[in-house]
Amino acid sequence: MPGPRHRRTAQRARASALQPQLRISFKKSIAMGPGKADLLDAIDATGSISAAARKLGMSYRRAWLLVDTMNECFKAAVVETLTGGAQGGGARVTDFGHDIVRRYREMSRKAAASVAREMSEFATLMVR
Amino acid sequence: MPGPRHRRTAQRARASALQPQLRISFKKSIAMGPGKADLLDAIDATGSISAAARKLGMSYRRAWLLVDTMNECFKAAVVETLTGGAQGGGARVTDFGHDIVRRYREMSRKAAASVAREMSEFATLMVR
DNA sequence: CTACGTTATACACGATTAAATATAACGCAG
DNA sequence: CTGCGTTATATTTAATCGTGTATAACGTAG
Numbered sequence: 001m002p003g004p005r006h007r008r009t010a011q012r013a014r015a016s017a018l019q020p021q022l023r024i025s026f027k028k029s030i031a032m033g034p035g036k037a038d039l040l041d042a043i044d045a046t047g048s049i050s051a052a053a054r055k056l057g058m059s060y061r062r063a064w065l066l067v068d069t070m071n072e073c074f075k076a077a078v079v080e081t082l083t084g085g086a087q088g089g090g091a092r093v094t095d096f097g098h099d100i101v102r103r104y105r106e107m108s109r110k111a112a113a114s115v116a117r118e119m120s121e122f123a124t125l126m127v128r
Numbered sequence: 129m130p131g132p133r134h135r136r137t138a139q140r141a142r143a144s145a146l147q148p149q150l151r152i153s154f155k156k157s158i159a160m161g162p163g164k165a166d167l168l169d170a171i172d173a174t175g176s177i178s179a180a181a182r183k184l185g186m187s188y189r190r191a192w193l194l195v196d197t198m199n200e201c202f203k204a205a206v207v208e209t210l211t212g213g214a215q216g217g218g219a220r221v222t223d224f225g226h227d228i229v230r231r232y233r234e235m236s237r238k239a240a241a242s243v244a245r246e247m248s249e250f251a252t253l254m255v256r
Numbered sequence: 257c258t259a260c261g262t263t264a265t266a267c268a269c270g271a272t273t274a275a276a277t278a279t280a281a282c283g284c285a286g
Numbered sequence: 287c288t289g290c291g292t293t294a295t296a297t298t299t300a301a302t303c304g305t306g307t308a309t310a311a312c313g314t315a316g
Contacts, residue, residue, distance in 0.1 A: 020239060021151045024247075026254055050292060059275050064294070074254055081293060084283025088291025096253075103250055107243045111148060114242035115235045119152075122231055125224075126154055126202055178262060187305050192264070209263060212313025216261025 020119065022108040031073035032104045039066050040093050040101050043079060048090045067091070074100060148247065150236040159201035160232045167194050168221050168229050171207060176218045195219070202228060 023033040030036070042052035053063035070078040078097035083089040093101070112119075151161040158164070170180035181191035198206040206225035211217040221229075240247075 020235070021149075021153060022239075023149045023151070024250065025149060031254060048292065060293090061276085061295090062274065065274095068294095072255070075256070076253075082283090083281065083291095083293045085292085086284050086290095088284090089282070089293055090291095091293080100253065103246065103253075107148070107246045107250070110246070111150075111239040111243050115239050118231065118235045118238070122152065122235070125204075125228065125231075126159060127200070128203075176262065188263090189265090189306085190304065193304095196264095210313090211261095211263045211311065213262085214260095214314050216314090217263055217312070218261095219263080 020112055020115065022104070022111055024104070026073045029069050029073065031070065032100065034108075036066050036070055037101050037104055039063060040070075040078065040097060043067075043091050044093050047092070048087070049079070049081070052091075070097075070100075148240055148243065150232075150239050152232065154201045157197050157201065159198065160228065162236075164194050164198055165229050165232055167191060168198075168206065168225060171195075171219050172221050175220070176215070177207070177209070180219075198225075198228075 021034055024031045039052060039056065042055045043049060046052045046055060049063050049067060050060045053060045056063070067079045074096070076096045077094055078100055079091050080094055081089065081091045149162060152159050167180060167184065170183045171177060174180045174183055177191050177195060178188045181188045184191070195207045202224070204224045205222055206228055207219050208222055209217065209219045
């Protein structure tokens with residue numbers, strides 16, 4: 001007797017796992033998403049791209065590319081950097097960047113709230 | 129002296145480029161997103177995974193993996209398949225699958241509508 | 257029985273992506 | 287001047303992803 005064809009890995013569905021993700025695409029790249037917002041927070045907290053990358057467990061190169069993508073997508077710089085100096089340099093989220101993150105997070109919150117009921121119903125249709 | 133600022137028709141920022149994408153993640157995989165919804169539509173229209181893949185310009189393997197991911201993520205099958213027979217077999221979106229797509233599309237629409245104003249404001253902050 | 261088109265799977269190959277490593281420029285501390 | 291940590295970039299290496307190809311099982315038509 002053959003077993004079920006599709007085995008399902010036991011997995012509890014955490015509420016956060018079912019949160020809708022808001023991503024703002026621009027041409028082929030993603031201008032803003034949850035990962036980039038977190039990176040900007042980490043740059044705020046640490047004062048440098050490299051420290052933010054370490055904090056988030058990603059490579060410096062990857063963090064730098066994410067910053068570069070953001071700076072390319074928006075009208076103005078989201079992150080400003082300095083080289084040299086006492087700490088070797090650093091990075092800083094601009095006022096414009098803070099505004100971008102604030103707007104993004106507000107849109108995410110609002111969009112998620114608008115479908116909160118539907119999402120929780122949807123969640124009941126997924127493997128628990 | 130810059131030349132005439134021509135309207136960049138080729139890369140004009142279409143509204144869809146800035147539309148938020150709703151993706152419903154589950155564990156590490158994406159249970160439902162715009163691509164998977166389109167695939168289910170194509171399976172509806174063609175009656176098979178392979179024809180749907182051809183219609184969407186993707187490999188059969190990729191389409192099959194997307195279907196498999198969906199079937200794994202949800203409580204019940206989203207797509208049912210048959211092998212053999214007059215047409216060699218085929219695939220069919222289940223009633224459950226239709227319900228999933230309907231719910232997903234409704235959530236997408238509602239979420240996008242809820243932040244439509246904020247999105248258009250946000251768009252003005254991006255490179256034109 | 258044979259042919260056909262599809263599902264389901266496996267494998268090889270290339271493309272894309274990410275990480276790891278290396279290096280130069282920078283500017284201040286010492 | 288030298289050392290340090292950072293930015294920015296290039297190069298190499300590894301991992302992931304996607305396609306293409308191949309094959310077996312399947313069930314109906316002919």
